Amino acid sequence: MNTKTQKRRLQIIEDAIQVLAEEGYANASIGNIAKKGGISKGVVTYHFPNKMQLMKAVVEHSYGLAAPYMEKFMDGLDSAPATLRAYIESNLRFMFEHPKYVTAIIEVVSNLRTESGELYYKDEDESIYEPLIDIFKWGQEIEGSFREFSPLIMARTVRSVIDSLGPKIANHDISDMESTISEIVDTFDYATRKTIK
Amino acid sequence: MNTKTQKRRLQIIEDAIQVLAEEGYANASIGNIAKKGGISKGVVTYHFPNKMQLMKAVVEHSYGLAAPYMEKFMDGLDSAPATLRAYIESNLRFMFEHPKYVTAIIEVVSNLRTESGELYYKDEDESIYEPLIDIFKWGQEIEGSFREFSPLIMARTVRSVIDSLGPKIANHDISDMESTISEIVDTFDYATRKTIK
Amino acid sequence: MNTKTQKRRLQIIEDAIQVLAEEGYANASIGNIAKKGGISKGVVTYHFPNKMQLMKAVVEHSYGLAAPYMEKFMDGLDSAPATLRAYIESNLRFMFEHPKYVTAIIEVVSNLRTESGELYYKDEDESIYEPLIDIFKWGQEIEGSFREFSPLIMARTVRSVIDSLGPKIANHDISDMESTISEIVDTFDYATRKTIK
Amino acid sequence: MNTKTQKRRLQIIEDAIQVLAEEGYANASIGNIAKKGGISKGVVTYHFPNKMQLMKAVVEHSYGLAAPYMEKFMDGLDSAPATLRAYIESNLRFMFEHPKYVTAIIEVVSNLRTESGELYYKDEDESIYEPLIDIFKWGQEIEGSFREFSPLIMARTVRSVIDSLGPKIANHDISDMESTISEIVDTFDYATRKTIK
């Protein structure tokens, strides 16, 4: 695949993300996406032979953008609680700074279905929870800094708080970035720490 | 409006909820909803002159079912932390026992848009957070049992966790009800209590 | 199904037959068929939820028209050769008088394919050959008026000759009805009779 | 036109024949033909500036393959009935051994249309019947071995039997080559010979 093609593909993916974030999955038709990019519908179907492949490309591209962003915040931390705080903060910061990517992912993940009607992205794939589970096990079993709780359920809890913020930020329902971040970071710090009541 | 009409309306709303929960918003067409109920498309449009009114009725009906369910658990509690625990538990229990209503609400709330393309249900309406905010203020200002935090942000956090569980439960991604409930209840107990570190 | 619906269905089927006969299968799109009937595309898909069902209805309808036409010619014949002659003559006469139905059948039968790409109407179903096979067995085994030959292969031979005439008649490539009929009838009379060389 | 170009043209024609025989005219798109040959769509349109020219080349090529095959069987025969038998047998044998060429021809001939909607290959061109007409006239007027019948109508009858077998053979609806050939050869022998009843 040459540079020209890669550029076009990327442009179409970005247009799709824009439409998904602004107008929602139901309005993210091939025609609307093409219109957003000022190109013909045929160009889109040329580069993505069907809609599902475009939607999957949207998800992959957006995740690809988020990943390095998060690593940047998590390098070289020396305790489980500090790493959890960094994980949450970096995720939320990415959302505030790139809300459209997050919204696009959520639109696709919660609406893209297979021909048989089932959601294409089901929660079965628990790989998204693994970094959090690792942090929790570290704090519980090695450091002793976290209280006892189910790492999987806590991971799901953390991620649902993060994920649900995306659309609200994109819709400008939430604007106070710094206080939102620090409050949520503190909340999960209290929620997980071993404490003396 | 007589009894017969009310019955029909209710049947249509329940059919719509069923389709929304099983096949998602995109497949919740008037035709599919009518087919689910074994009635003609015309009956639906007779009782709900357009699709938006039906979708709004779905949300109202489902909220109406959840409300009394929750009050049952919250009556006569004498401390803020206990009331918070009861609020979360009753909400989650409703979800596990009636996941289709929760999924239907989420499908509609996250997809229903006005003609101009904006989400019809925006987070602007903060009335849904009021019960939680009241509990938090009670614990912070009167009892002194809660630590300092933003009641609104904490309310949003609690509700995200609750709301995000709906689809997962409906999809059978989460099955262990009792441990999920107790873990989440504990999590927010630790997250909100005034503690001595 | 009430009268109004039946009428519409029939009108659409007739329009489809007209388009198939005049413009061929490739041009027999839902849009062209609707245009032929001066109705909107939606009416067609309302009565025939997908194209295959319309095409199948075209075949059934056309066969239904041919059947009684042929019986009329074959009643009360008292010898196998005479019945064979009547069978061929009535079939050919139907073609000359209603070439569009025959052409429509051929267009559909030779072009309609399943999703997997196979012809929907395959020759596997040999029921169309049964009347001929019965006549041949009668003449061979009971009357002794026919020479020995494979009834199935002869039946296929007779039907190929009949079927291939349809498009030629419809295209006005063949115009001399009476001599064509009598020549073909004679041909298969000679081809099947027990003779003394 | 140099050798390399001729080779490419031939490869494309063979690929087109393959697709026509396997998937039918409707699926014989430029894209599918190119995919079959593992080449780009552009190569096809470079060698055949439009689809009609490719389809015509398919027909010419396939006829060209059949012709020598048939002559081989007909050389040096000394009577009209023997020549007729050889003509039919060689034609049928070609079909059983190369069904894809025959199917391809039939697909194109019965579907290729001009822009105005008329079949491109009409029966008007009676040159295909000439060899048969010559045989019949030879037997009727010179040898006296054939009975009286219309040479043109009989030629059409013979060819329709031959042509209709192509798709059936390609679809594996007919498998018993030798008996099919001998039965049909016999049938037209009886059908044409001067006999004493």
Added chain:
DNA sequence: TATGAATGAGTGTTCATTCAT
């Protein structure tokens, strides 16, 4: 109240063809 016929806009997708490279 209820039906279902009809409409017209919109969906994803396929395709022959053009053209710059």
Added chain:
DNA sequence: TATGAATGAACACTCATTCAT
């Protein structure tokens, strides 16, 4: 020669809505 990006029209099909009955 060959490529593949791009176009625009056409395709089957779905849908919310209207309306006569």
